[in-house]
Amino acid sequence: MTLQIGSTAPDFEAETTEGRMRFHDWIGDSWCVLFSHPKDFTPVCTTELGYMAKIKPEFDRRNVKIIGFSVDPVGNHARWAEDIGETQGHKPNYPMIGDPELEISKLYGMLPASTSGTSDGRTPADNQTVRNVFVIGPDKKIKLILVYPMTTGRNFDEVLRVIDSLQLTAKHRVATPVNWKQGEDVIIAGSVSNDEAKQLYPEGWREPKPYIRIVPQPGS
CATH class of the missing domain: 3.30.1020.10 (Antioxidant, Horf6; Chain A, domain2)
Structure with missing residues (x-):
């Protein structure tokens, strides 16, 4: 599936660190930032997850829910969260989606539909395209897509700036x-x-x- 600005964000059910959820129901009437990671226990992503936890009040103030995503199982996310808190000073205070069957990664076009197998045994390099940021509106339409390489940490202050613009220009x-x-x-x-x-x-x-x-x- 090729997703573009204006596409409806695909709905799905998944296990998260805060229980099972239906994505569109979880978004509700809020805005949403979904940001993905190629693998747990990777260095750049560790810094990103910690920073997002630190600035979560800024997203809350804008009625934006944030949710992380990694191909690994939710149990791995919980262990990773301890490392994030220890090294970054802020532990994830938002849900993290698990995608061990790679279904959501393929649904969102981050991995080819032909990808076989599970997350088990796959390296970060195998999943290097799972480095996206999606901003989704209350209408469940995609408003922004950013794709980053593994070696470049994302600028979430810029994501906040774009959300300010999106919310202003929507009104x-x-x-x-x-x-x-x-x-x-x-x-x-x-x-x-x-x-x-x-x-x-x-x-x-x-x-x-x-x-x-x-x-x-x-x-x-």
């Missing part, structure tokens, strides 16, 4: 410019005519070019 007819951060000026969406823009922004806007209409962030 208001604007877009966010390069390197935008919460509270900075935004761009009136191209789908908004000037007549509509005058109703939305009666105080006007800055227009360095007719197609670039800059206004303060709505609600800021």
Whole structure:
């Protein structure tokens, strides 16, 4: 399956470190970040899981649920969590999905559908493509897909920044410019005519070019 922005995030049932769950039911009316790992007890992923635990309150504040994913069984996740807490100072405080049959990895296109066998005996290099970040909206549509190599730790501060943009632009007819951060000026969406823009922004806007209409962030 080829997943793209706008695709419905595939639903599934799975065992997690917090019990069995149905993914769409677990998301409910929240946003969600699903981030995957090629193998338990890998060094870069250990740092990522610890950092996500540290900044979980930032996701909570945005009504975003976070959930980790690794091809290994849930029992391995529990042992790994101890190492994460010991080395990173923060133990996972969110569920971790187990995928020993590789079904979800294939469902989300992170491993080829032709992949056979189970997670047992597979190395991190065998699963190196299981390094994705999916941001999923309350409508269960995929809003962002990031894919990272095994040797590069992910920037979850950037994921928070993108979520701020996604949530703002879902509510208001604007877009966010390069390197935008919460509270900075935004761009009136191209789908908004000037007549509509005058109703939305009666105080006007800055227009360095007719197609670039800059206004303060709505609600800021």
